[in-house]
Amino acid sequence: MAGCDRWQQLGLGSPGAGAAGYTWASIWQSSFKKNSAIASLMAGDERIVDVALGGDHTAVLTSSKNVYCWGRGGQGQLGVAGAPFVSAPMKSTKLSGDPAVRVICALRDCTATVNEDGNVINSAGKCEKVLVEGFKECLRAAKHNKLI
Template sequence: MALTADGKVFSWGDGEMGQLGHGDNRSYNTPKMIEGLQGKHVRDIACGSGYSTAITSNGELYTWGQGHRGQLGHGDCCSVSKPKQVRELEGHRVVGVACGLRLPHTLAVTDSGTLWSWGDGAFGKLGIERTQFAHTPQKVQFGDHQGVAQLHCGVHFSLILTKDGSIYTWLATSDN
């Protein structure tokens, strides 16, 4: 995917899972604007295994593509081939998002510093009590912090860097 300076999103490549956002599962050899985001003025994008995300300038989060592990955050495990707003985060201004690979999960942070996670919870990587799947965003409680600066979703872990330089990670260890 590519994001232009004026907030338009283009995608191309393998679209087998609907991750290109064009309403189909076709592949495209050249960049094509994602019509479902037209007029939304997107400020950030991220891609995971078979799915994609976009944050608008007013903090709305859209997801699309493969949803078999709940990683889209729409309350189910369904795939969608066009951008769909994550309704659970309405009323929150999303400022950052990260997408996982292979056993996908998603992290999002709001302007208030609240961290949310959903999708595949294997290895404790969601940072919540649930270890299987979370089909909607779940609030993650962690330490006394000054806000999230960076997010990262690994295959078996989640990691955040806070604005005060602290690092938090969620994963399973042999001591669990």
């Protein structure tokens, strides 16, 4: 799995190959390095099933239907109350826990959880225009990866 936004990239290896989260350690760095925050999240009992990167934030969906977000959250896109910036994965209270969630989409200042029919379950941030404009690409990728 992989994703990118305007400042970062995130790649997750397969569990059989010793999965670890890899990202650029800083903006415009020339090497791809293991991200300790992602690695610690992946070291737990939860398995990461989807990743999404918005304008300046990252979201991951786990096998237990929890969503962890980090990055810029000034528009509420992390689903964590009062969090203008989060530097390490934090469980999103607004986006986590619904058993119907299959996919996470992050677009600009918006994060949304999606069910197997491609319908939005919950969203956080400024999502009105973004869900119309960029949502189709997220669903196309989810179908391609057999998540929905």
